Amino acid sequence: MKANPIPILEIENLTLSFGKKSETVTVLRNINLTVFESESVAIVGESGCGKTTLGKTIVDIHQPTAGAIKYYGQDIRKMDKKAYRNYRLSVQMVQQDSFAALNPYKTICHSVSSPLLEHKFVANEQEARVEVARLLTDVGLVPVEHYIDKYPHQLSGGQRQRVLIARALGVKPKLIVADEPVSMVDVSLRISLLQLMRDMNQKYGVSFVYITHDLATARYISDYGQLVVMYLGEIIEKAQIKEATTDPLHPYFKALIQAVPQGINGQFKQVELPLKGIDIPDIKKLPTGCPFHPRCIYATAACSQEQQLLTAVGNREVACMRVHDIKEMVGN
Numbered sequence: 001m002k003a004n005p006i007p008i009l010e011i012e013n014l015t016l017s018f019g020k021k022s023e024t025v026t027v028l029r030n031i032n033l034t035v036f037e038s039e040s041v042a043i044v045g046e047s048g049c050g051k052t053t054l055g056k057t058i059v060d061i062h063q064p065t066a067g068a069i070k071y072y073g074q075d076i077r078k079m080d081k082k083a084y085r086n087y088r089l090s091v092q093m094v095q096q097d098s099f100a101a102l103n104p105y106k107t108i109c110h111s112v113s114s115p116l117l118e119h120k121f122v123a124n125e126q127e128a129r130v131e132v133a134r135l136l137t138d139v140g141l142v143p144v145e146h147y148i149d150k151y152p153h154q155l156s157g158g159q160r161q162r163v164l165i166a167r168a169l170g171v172k173p174k175l176i177v178a179d180e181p182v183s184m185v186d187v188s189l190r191i192s193l194l195q196l197m198r199d200m201n202q203k204y205g206v207s208f209v210y211i212t213h214d215l216a217t218a219r220y221i222s223d224y225g226q227l228v229v230m231y232l233g234e235i236i237e238k239a240q241i242k243e244a245t246t247d248p249l250h251p252y253f254k255a256l257i258q259a260v261p262q263g264i265n266g267q268f269k270q271v272e273l274p275l276k277g278i279d280i281p282d283i284k285k286l287p288t289g290c291p292f293h294p295r296c297i298y299a300t301a302a303c304s305q306e307q308q309l310l311t312a313v314g315n316r317e318v319a320c321m322r323v324h325d326i327k328e329m330v331g332n
């Protein structure tokens with residue numbers, strides 16, 4: 001952690017429900033998270049745990065049912081028009097599906113230059129083209145003339161993701177929420193895209209919130225940043241990325257770490273996961289007490305009745321009442 005880091009975004013006691021009355025589903029509960037300048041935060045968890053919903057809430061596509069989001073200390077719901085516009089430009093989202101995110105009938109130059117012209121980052125189309133060329137170079141789409149006048153279908157998935165990152169960078173954001181940016185990209189190209197986010201983070205100091213179900217990729221995005229583990233709409237562990245992945249504390253996070261394939265002498269070892277069951281409970285019918293207790297090998301009767309909220313354990317936060325007992329039992 002850098003000395004005196006400045007918070008860009010503070011999410012406070014955020015809850016979000018979809019639907020009305022009897023149909024209500026609470027998808028995010030009690031989320032507290034601060035993202036600092038130049039930090040890359042990785043949000044991990046199984047499918048359906050609420051990662052995308054949280055990402056969309058950060059950019060105000062979804063509005064919280066309770067709680068607040070602050071941008072540089074100001075509640076986004078209480079901002080005047082100018083401050084709100086600045087927040088919307090400064091907090092960008094890069095979606096998972098690059099094909100859907102780009103207009104198939106517009107060239108790359110058009111798609112990347114539109115926000116530049118709309119928000120007056122450039123004076124005219126000529127200037128816009130120069131800036132698009134600079135942005136494409138920045139994200140590694142060189143030589144630029146091979147890409148600038150192409151249509152989305154003429155590029156690969158990895159190249160389209162680079163275009164989306166270029167478009168987001170054009171409006172000089174402070175924070176980019178990248179939702180599974182590499183999941184639809186060939187495995188061979190994933191690391192280079194993660195490296196690009198890392199480079200942009202280092203070159204421009206842009207913070208990233210990197211959403212992924214693939215824990216193995218989370219360690220690639222930064223040396224400086226938090227890892228946030230979600231389970232059924234809640235954060236269950238929050239720690240610095242490096243420390244967290246070498247010493248997971250929550251039993252669910254321990255299982256996630258063990259699920260990451262580990263090659264030993266070129267062979268992949270089949271590991272038995274420390275879970276009672278692999279099925280994720282339905283978010284609409286949450287278990288009583290700790291939501292993880294039906295799958296937890298360390299759960300006691302108390303875990304089915306009471307829920308431990310996220311609590312400081314050393315320099316991280318964990319939502320498990322048995323965390324100290326488990327540490328003693330497994331000896332780490």
Ligand SMILES: Nc1ncnc2c1ncn2[C@@H]1O[C@H](COP(=O)(O)OP(=O)(O)OP(=O)(O)O)[C@@H](O)[C@H]1O
Pocket residue numbers: 018019025027045046047048049050051052053054213283
């Ligand atoms: N607009 C919506 N209306 C109702 N329910 C929704 C809506 N959007 C998401 N959900 C529900 O919210 C829950 C969390 O979905 P979300 O997409 O945020 O999860 P996720 O962790 O990003 O999953 P994945 O990794 O599969 O994308 C799911 O049960 C989903 O069905």
